[in-house]
Every structure is written in structure tokens, then in C-alpha cells.
Amino acid sequence: MSQDLLFYGALEGCPVCSGNLVFDGKRYACNGFLSEWSTCTFKTKDPPRKNETNKLPESVLNSPISDLIKKYQNPGQRRKRNLGQSDKPFSGMTISLSGRLSRTHHYWRKEIEKHGGTVNNSVIGVSCLVVSPAERERGGSSKVAEAVERGIRVVREAWLLDSIEKQEAQPLEAYDIVTDLTVEGKGIPWDKQDPSEEALESLTAELKLYGKRGVYKDTKLQEQGGEIFEKDGILYNCAFSLCDQGRGLNEYCITQLIKVPDKNLHLFYKKGKVGDNPNAEERLEEWENEGNAIKEFVRLFEEITGNEFEPWEREKKFEKKRLSFYPIDMDDGVDVRHGGLGLRQLGVASVHSKLEPVVANFMKVLCSQEIYKYALMEMGHDPPEFPMGMLSNLHLKRCEEVLLEFIEKVKSMKETGLKAEAVWTDYSNRWFTLMHSTRPLIFKDYQEIAEHAAAVLESVRDITVASHLIGDMTGSTIDDPLLDRYKKLGGSISLLDKDSDDYKMIVNYLEKTYEPVKVGDIEYGVSVDNIFSVESAALPSYEEIKKLPNKVLLWCGTRSSNLLRHLHKGFLPAICSLPVPGYMFGRAIVCSDAAAEAARYGFTAVDRPEVLVKVELTSKWLGQDTKSLEEKKMGVKALGRKKTDESEHFVWKDDIRVPCGTLIASEHKDSPLEYNEYSVYDTKQASIRFLVGVKYEEKEVVMDTKE
Structure with missing residues (x-):
């Protein structure tokens, strides 16, 4: 220098x-x-x-x-220092190609050389061998065998594509096609893996820490009757998170004191990246002296966080320090990914139930581990090291405060250019430290905040409520745990007769206002599985809703993982205000007269329910400030680019209007909304009336029978 x-x-x-x-x-x-x-x-x-x-x-x-x-x-x-052109992703790398790739070897040779690398026909001395994913099924060529023998990485063609797209050579191990999945996983951090492979590991992984009293699974001490050590009202079990994308840090840390019957205290410590067990720092030590074990636990807490232990545990006082971990405040309960019904229990759970078979099956789905695992996997908040479904209300509140502060900062931001980017980077790191993700990112716009922060926080909050209601169902199902959880819900769920007028009306409403969901090149149609009539003690009763003026029956899409919370605690309004669909009306309950809109929100798996909600409306949205609407508790309708044909609308029983009609273009061509949205700010003006179980099916699928 x-x-x-x-x-x-x-x-x-x-x-x-x-x-x-x-x-x-x-x-x-x-x-x-x-x-x-x-x-x-x-x-x-x-x-x-x-x-x-x-x-x-x-x-x-x-x-x-x-x-x-x-x-x-x-x-x-002085001369100006010339550091040359921007770095090329394959600089200094020699790459070998094998087999039939999606592009010719000649094409890839030109691309690799264009981006700084060289191509070698032999595998001797190369950085990696690029092959088709089919090589794994075919057993591999002699070239693949030689590469494996020499310890050279054999990677999918996607490594070339992703490295060029991101202008940086991606981690070879994340694209390795030879390493088989083991019980311990590939030993590759999940944030470095291909999302499809990360999803596979996630769904097959066992939750290692289920809550504040959960003994970390890898210690195997729970099998000996081990429990989290408790003294003077403090449970000695802490989880920590650190995300600093500028330094490439996305790590977790766990510390526990575990009491095993007739044995000494054990101190467990583990630090690393999710999925990277071989490189994690881990130790389990037995301590003869209780006082010394506690002192070491406290010392580790202070070393990890830069804060004192007791002020955190007793008063939740904490000040984030540079490059130090932040505690993930766990609640005293059982994460539903551990306590919910496992795959082996699903077949027998409803057999012993006194509930109607269809209702028992519905409750079985809501009490299963799978829908919650799947939801967290979709969102990238599925680390087995953290009980993401058992976070404390305090922690969720802190997440909400950071989210609202972030949104307010972005809306009023005067910074531009690099300084504006720094604001986004800083809040992104705050968010993914508090809400640990296997796929952290730097937020770039309001849509990403809505999808990867606001919707995530709402879902994690709802899953936490589900975890508390479901509790631990890992034992015998003979005592009818489904009936017990059904009673805890409060209210009633009953199957609608398929020959009833209500059932026919709802199917007609769905068919008229639905448009296929498109994912890539595939379109998905929808069919009705079952329809349930619902009364919830947490929501206004049908008798109360009947007395309101201007009543409308509307659609509301939701994840299966959020449904228990809606039924048990009632609707909560959107967590924030953002200039994107679903959040542009601030803290409101948002519905639509188009099943297509609800389907788009709830779509990602095949078992997503849609909800028919009765609401009271008072005016049309004219672009007002949402704060005034929240204060006045006004229900409003915002007009989209498409509307239901008003000539087909009808009035259902008790003067409840049903805006059922064919979707047609509206006169509001410049609206930011595709479909009409209805927003209610008073939770006493909205109630779930029906649950519509739907299945999404690929349209006009043609199976390819060629080899």
C-alpha cells in the first residue's frame, strides 16, 4: 500500500x-x-x-x-492506476467437458474462454468436469470415473450457466452430481446449494432444536433422559444468528447446559452454517462442578454476543455488537415440525377419532408436520438448528419493529446511489440475522420486502400459534388428539353437502371467477375437493354479521400453515403498508371478488385452501392515505384492471351480496391491481364462512414417452 x-x-x-x-x-x-x-x-x-x-x-x-x-x-x-477489466468468472480455471450437454462443446469452449477460462479434453489437472445430470443415472463415463478417482469435482452444466449469469464462479460443491445424499446431508451450506437440492435436504432433515426446553438432537442426551438445566427461573439454552452478507457470513450458534439423571452437567456448544456439519465447530463437555459449568456458559454467551447473560435472560436487554451474534429468543413450547403428526402417524391418527371422518382428516392435515415444514422450506426459513415455529412474542415483535423501521426508512430515504444501496444492505442483514434464512438476499424493492419479509413474518407468527395449539403429538393417537385440538380451536367445522344450494353456489362462484395460475410454461386449473362450513369463536358470529349493512361474500387465499391461526385467533390485518398488491391498503384484511386472486396468493402446493369471507364495506378506495382509513375503520373497494361481470351478481341469503360473474376487462386499465381488492380495517366486520379445499392440476399435460 x-x-x-x-x-x-x-x-x-x-x-x-x-x-x-x-x-x-x-x-x-x-x-x-x-x-x-x-x-x-x-x-x-x-x-x-x-x-x-x-x-x-x-x-x-x-x-x-x-x-x-x-x-x-x-x-x-501522477498516473491513474489501471487494474484492467472487471474480473471474469472462470479466470485461472481449466474446465473439462463430457457427454451430451444442452449446448455443443464448441459453444461452451467459446463461452468459457470468453469468460477467462480454458478448456481441456483430459481431466488431468482441471478445476472441474462439467457433465449432464443424466450421467449420474447412467453410471457415468470413463471420464467421470477418472475424475472421481483423481478427486476432481464433477458438476452439473448449471454451474456454467449460473457462474456466467452471476459473473462469479459458483461453489463447485453445490453443483456436485456424484456425492450422494447421506443422513448428514452433503456437508454443503444450504445457502450455497441449488434451491431444489436444498429443498430436498430440508424436507428430509429432522428438527434438532424444538424450543426453549429442547435438548439439541445431535447430543443424543435426550435419549438418556437429558433435560435443559434450569436454575433460579433461567433455562440455560440459547440460540444465536449472524448474517453479514458483506463478509459472506450466515451462521448459527447453539449453547446448552444439559442435566442428565445420575450424571454431571453437560455443556454443548455448536457454531457453523446450516447444512455444513463437517466444518461446524462442535463440542460436548461434562462438568463435575455446577458453578463452573454455569460460569463457562455465561462466558460463552458474552464471547458470542458481547453482552452480559443475565440482563438478557431476565430483562431481554441486549445491544448488537459488530460481527457478533444476536440471540434468537425461543419460546417455551414445541415447534410443530417436531410436535406435529409425523408421516407414520398420519395413517392412524384419524382412525381413533370421534370426529366425522372428513373433519378428522382435515384436522389431521392441519396438525401434521409436513405443511409447516413445506411452508418454511418454500420461504427459505427452515434451518433444522432453529425452532422457527417456536419463537417468542418478544422476538416476533422485534422483527416487526425492524420491518416497519425499514419500510419507513425506504419511503422517506433521501440517500441515492451507493448510499441508498447501503441502506438496503444494512436492513437486509438486520432482517436475516433476526429471521435466520437458508437463502438470505439483499432486498432491492418493495415487492421483495413483501414476499421475503412481510409475508414471511406473518407466516412464522401463524405457525408459532399453530405450534402452541398442537403441542406434542408424537405419542400414541389412541387418546384422540385430533378431537382434543379440535376443541381447542373453538367453534365448529362441518362438511357441506354436495347437493346443497350453498355448495353449488360456491362451486359456481369459483368457476366463474378463476383464471389458471401460470408457473413457467405450465398452467394450473383448479377443482374443488371439499367445502366446509365454519363458525369460529374468535370471529364474529353469523348472527352478528347478519346485522351489518352492505355485506359481501369474498375470496381470501391462505397457506394451509396459516389456517389454524385464523380459526383459533381470528383474522389479523396485514402487518405493514407497502405499494404492492396485498399490502397497499396498510393494516387491513384484504380479500377479492376473484378466486383467481386468492388462488395466486395461496398457490404453491396442491392442498391450499381458499376461504370465503363475509365482510362489510362502506366506500370505494380513491387513493387515500391508508392511515386515515385505519383510523376510521372504513371498509373499501379498490378497482382492478379486471372485474366480475356485474350483470351476473346476485344476492345470497340474509342480504349478502355475491359478486360472482365472468372476469372481464374493466375501465381501469392503469390500475396497479389486476383484480378488485376489498379491504377491511375492523376485524369485527370480517368472518370466515366457508373453507374451500381446492386442488391445482396441470392443464393439458402431454406425457413424453420417449426414452
């Missing part, structure tokens, strides 16, 4: 955070901090330099090269 200063001039501070710029061999990178949550991510090949004469010590001025150095003392005489 001294040569850099002498010949090119002193560096200015980082234009984003005023930290120091340091040359890392390829570019200049800032080593400063945006906040206690984030390191600065500023990098450049053309750093800002001070336009001033270098002040040199006498020893340099009197040296043999003083004339050369003096030449560059004057800023006007």
Missing part, C-alpha cells in the same frame, strides 16, 4: 461509510461498517484519491529513488 500511496496518491475514505479502502489483490475494498449489523460492501477498481501533495519523511527524500518519488508528489504528475 505504501507504493500505491507514493505513485498514485493517498486514498480518500470510503464514499459510503468513510471507512478505509484496502487493496485486496484485485480491487479496493472498504473495511469499515455501515452499522453494528453490517460491514461495508463498497468495492471499486477506481478509488477516490486525495488531490494533495504527498508529505514524505526525510529518510525517503534522501533515498536513491528520491527523484522518482518526487516526480509523483505533485497530483498533476
